[in-house]
Structures are given as C-alpha cells and as structure tokens.
Amino acid sequence: MGYWHIGLDYLVCLWINNKEYTNTTGLTGLTVVKNPHRVLGVLYGKIERCLERFPEDAAYRKYTAEIISHRHNILKSTELDIKPDITKVEEKIGAGQVEELIVQAENELFLARKMLNWKPWEPLINEPPPNQWKWPI
Numbered sequence: 001m002g003y004w005h006i007g008l009d010y011l012v013c014l015w016i017n018n019k020e021y022t023n024t025t026g027l028t029g030l031t032v033v034k035n036p037h038r039v040l041g042v043l044y045g046k047i048e049r050c051l052e053r054f055p056e057d058a059a060y061r062k063y064t065a066e067i068i069s070h071r072h073n074i075l076k077s078t079e080l081d082i083k084p085d086i087t088k089v090e091e092k093i094g095a096g097q098v099e100e101l102i103v104q105a106e107n108e109l110f111l112a113r114k115m116l117n118w119k120p121w122e123p124l125i126n127e128p129p130p131n132q133w134k135w136p137i
Contacts, residue, residue, distance in 0.1 A: 025099050036086050036098040037079055043105035044072040050112045058121045064112065071101075 025032055033039055047068050054061035074092045078085065086098050095101060 025097055027097065027099065030097075030099045030103070033099055033102060036102065037075065037089075039102055040075055040089075040098065040105060041072070041079070043102065043109060044068055044075065047105065047109050047112055048072065050109065050116060053116055055121050060112075060115055060120070064108065068105075068108070 023032060048065065051061050051065045051068070071093050075089055078088050090096070090098055090101070093101060095104065
C-alpha cells in the first residue's frame with residue numbers, strides 16, 4: 001500500500017500542477033480562468049490607464065506603475081508564443097498562480113480607482129495637530 005499511495009500522490013500532484021489538464025486551482029474559492037493571458041492583460045492595461053490620471057510625482061503612481069508595467073511586460077513576452085505557457089508567467093512574476101495574479105490585479109484596479117477619487121496627493125484641508133505623529137506622547 002505504501003508504494004501505491006506515494007505513486008498516486010505523485011500523479012495527483014503532477015495532474016494539479018499541469019495547467020492544461022486542471023479543472024481546479026487547488027485553492028478554495030478560486031476557479032480556473034479560461035483565458036488567463038487575456039484577462040490579466042486587460043486588467044493590467046486598465047490599471048496603467050488609471051495610473052496615467054494621477055500626478056506624475058504621486059508616490060502611489062510611481063511605485064504601482066513600476067510593478068504593473070514589469071508584470072505586463074512579462075505577460076506580453078509570453079503572448080508571442082504560439083501556445084502561451086501560463087506557468088512561465090507565474091514563475092517569472094513569482095506571486096502565485098495566475099488566478100491569484102488576477103485577483104491581485106482586480107484589487108489593485110479597485111484601489112487605484114478609489115485613490116483617484118480620494119486624491120491623497122492634495123494638501124490637507126486642516127493642519128494636523130502638532131504631536132499627531134509623536135509616540136509616546
């Protein structure tokens with residue numbers, strides 16, 4: 001039973017790690033995305049366009065744009081293949097499975113749109129109290 005059990009576990013792991021044949025991500029609540037290159041590319045494009053509306057010196061724009069453009073370039077470099085291998089994208093980005101990358105991009109787009117409305121780069125309406133950032137008082 002020991003050899004059979006180990007062999008079966010190995011085959012199940014191979015099956016789960018091969019994106020072509022998986023019906024599951026192995027992550028609770030995340031389903032397999034049918035067109036991950038397209039979905040991720042659209043999300044990264046939307047984030048980049050949203051960030052263009054921020055002032056150039058805004059810290060959020062600078063640092064987020066750097067990360068998103070890096071990830072978008074990785075994605076674009078693999079789209080040139082006849083049959084793009086999503087595992088290459090996952091390995092190069094190094095932030096989880098493609099479904100997790102999509103969730104991260106959706107969350108970043110949501111935050112970028114909120115930040116655009118909040119305008120954190122503008123000066124405060126009222127001056128903060130003198131000891132606001134001093135700890136302990």
